Amino acid sequence: DIQMTQSPSSLSAFVGDRVTITCRASQAIRNALGWYQQKPGQVPKRLIYAASTLQPGVPSRFSGSGSGTEFTLTISSLQPEDFATYYCLQYSGFPFTFGPGTKVDIK
Amino acid sequence: EVQLVESGGGLVQPGGSLRLSCAASGAALSDLNIDWVRQAPGKGLEWVGRSGNKVNSYTIQYAASVKGTFTISRDDSKNLVFLQLNSLKTEDTAVYFCADLGAVPTDSWGRGNLVTVSS
Numbered sequence: 001d002i003q004m005t006q007s008p009s010s011l012s013a014f015v016g017d018r019v020t021i022t023c024r025a026s027q028a029i030r031n032a033l034g035w036y037q038q039k040p041g042q043v044p045k046r047l048i049y050a051a052s053t054l055q056p057g058v059p060s061r062f063s064g065s066g067s068g069t070e071f072t073l074t075i076s077s078l079q080p081e082d083f084a085t086y087y088c089l090q091y092s093g094f095p096f097t098f099g100p101g102t103k104v105d106i107k
Numbered sequence: 108e109v110q111l112v113e114s115g116g117g118l119v120q121p122g123g124s125l126r127l128s129c130a131a132s133g134a135a136l137s138d139l140n141i142d143w144v145r146q147a148p149g150k151g152l153e154w155v156g157r158s159g160n161k162v163n164s165y166t167i168q169y170a171a172s173v174k175g176t177f178t179i180s181r182d183d184s185k186n187l188v189f190l191q192l193n194s195l196k197t198e199d200t201a202v203y204f205c206a207d208l209g210a211v212p213t214d215s216w217g218r219g220n221l222v223t224v225s226s
């Protein structure tokens with residue numbers, strides 16, 4: 001099975017900061033990776049699929065990059081509504097696997 | 108736009124069984140791959156399994172943690188996908204979501220259904 005790791009597990013940042021979250025796969029997954037945002041009590045929301053394609057309606061301050069085993073999610077200027085937990089998901093092969101999550105909170 | 112609604116959750120004793128349903132609308136179920144994802148209280152997301160669509164020969168896939176105890180099935184005529192949970196343990200307590208994870212450009216998720224395993 002493909003294992004996914006994320007770093008950091010949590011971070012504190014100011015509004016306006018640039019934030020980068022990294023996701024690593026235990027084997028190459030091409031670009032079969034999605035990024036999800038989840039706020040407490042809410043359904044996960046996909047931000048990016050195919051590693052770098054922004055889902056319609058998602059603000060352009062979110063971007064994704066990477067291929068193979070290392071991927072990043074970048075928020076160019078953190079907004080108050082971006083404080084949440086972020087997960088990556090690999091869908092290159094079954095079983096699909098989520099990363100353990102990165103919690104972003106207010107500094 | 109695909110809409111998904113889960114039902115069937117609730118409280119069950121350890122060792123018991125429960126069947127969750129996922130009702131799909133907005134598209135023919137035969138065209139949809141439906142995934143089940145769960146989230147234990149305060150924990151991360153865990154992919155549980157997938158009911159593949161007609162193009163994928165209705166292939167079913169499971170996470171290792173549930174293989175042999177959970178069963179996924181579907182009834183395309185009723186636009187329903189089912190997740191049968193057997194031999195439940197306290198660690199199966201979670202919110203269970205059905206989702207169309209592979210859809211592009213927009214995915215779909217149900218609101219989730221809580222399953223509580225407790226005596």
